[in-house]
Amino acid sequence: MDLLEEIKNIEQEVEKKFENVKDLDQLEELRVKYLGKNGKVKQIFSKMGQVDDDKKPIVGKETNILKNKIQNLYNEIKEKKEKELKEKKLKEETIDVTLPGVKSNIGHKNPFTHIIDEVVELFLGMGFSIEEGPEVETEYYNFEALNIPEDHPARDLQDTLYIDDKYLLRTHTSPVQIRTMEKQDPPIRIIAPGRVYRSDELDASHSPNFHQIEGLVIDKDISFSDLKGTIEEFVHQMYGEDREIRFRPSYFPFTEPSAEVDVSCNVCGGEGCSFCSYTGWVEVLGSGMVHPNVLRMSGLDPDVYSGFAFGMGWDRIAMLKYDINDIRVLYENDKRFIHQF
Numbered sequence: 001m002d003l004l005e006e007i008k009n010i011e012q013e014v015e016k017k018f019e020n021v022k023d024l025d026q027l028e029e030l031r032v033k034y035l036g037k038n039g040k041v042k043q044i045f046s047k048m049g050q051v052d053d054d055k056k057p058i059v060g061k062e063t064n065i066l067k068n069k070i071q072n073l074y075n076e077i078k079e080k081k082e083k084e085l086k087e088k089k090l091k092e093e094t095i096d097v098t099l100p101g102v103k104s105n106i107g108h109k110n111p112f113t114h115i116i117d118e119v120v121e122l123f124l125g126m127g128f129s130i131e132e133g134p135e136v137e138t139e140y141y142n143f144e145a146l147n148i149p150e151d152h153p154a155r156d157l158q159d160t161l162y163i164d165d166k167y168l169l170r171t172h173t174s175p176v177q178i179r180t181m182e183k184q185d186p187p188i189r190i191i192a193p194g195r196v197y198r199s200d201e202l203d204a205s206h207s208p209n210f211h212q213i214e215g216l217v218i219d220k221d222i223s224f225s226d227l228k229g230t231i232e233e234f235v236h237q238m239y240g241e242d243r244e245i246r247f248r249p250s251y252f253p254f255t256e257p258s259a260e261v262d263v264s265c266n267v268c269g270g271e272g273c274s275f276c277s278y279t280g281w282v283e284v285l286g287s288g289m290v291h292p293n294v295l296r297m298s299g300l301d302p303d304v305y306s307g308f309a310f311g312m313g314w315d316r317i318a319m320l321k322y323d324i325n326d327i328r329v330l331y332e333n334d335k336r337f338i339h340q341f
Ligand code: DAH
Pocket: 171, 172, 173, 174, 214, 215, 252, 255, 285, 286, 287, 288, 309, 310, 311, 312
């Protein structure tokens, strides 16, 4: 067969084959078959030697035309196939924005955290700083240094969770008073929030593990009116300006004089109801002037320094503020409860 005829045959064959290409792999196969190193076009060029001299230019020209034609066909179809592929992919990957999303599981602050954030901000504003102490305490810090006598009922096994002869789980945050006075010279102005423990059965108003916030102020010339002013400021900011406050004489071994502080009942406004046992008042904290024995045991001279202290139930603040009537819900971490605050 003469080469010109061969070129023509290839031309016809190529058109059909390229037209029917299914994908890029097949297209590549065709490129190798016709334009590759041992492809059909190369084969024609290699047969050039056999062609008569006068026919060489025309055969050469036709071969080049064929080569360009195949190359163009290849480019055209490659572009088309790539575009199709891209469109198909885009279609498959479309996001349906009307589908409901996947909810991420976000945590939430416990009421304790809300309360302490508020309390801390309030006391920081009055120049206090925050102290912490260990939950596993010695009898000395929890009782002895706080002037609590050997035979005091709080020391009883019935009330206190002892670890061994020497260590116990602190029953209040008051030991932080002692630890602070031991390491820091007056003036002292601290609050100490933390977890405390008592050997109580769990019920709606008792939990063997609960929380307190302790306060201590020591300086020269601190008087009961400083205690009163500080507590009044705290109660009004925390519970509302319209709440009435009452200081009731009381007894704590580590303060003298001692007072319990009540605020007018939030449920009845002071009229008397079942919530306040028909007294019109709710108790919010214990307080007093630091006992000279306590100052002395912590290395401070009671003739030079005086101070006041107070302690309150952190759980109780949360319950009063959020109208919670069962202490247990504060510890269960049920998200349906926690997410309400
Ligand atoms: N520690 C006492 C308690 O757990 C509360 C308390 C009362 C703390 C009077 C004080 C205070 O600092 O002055 O019941």
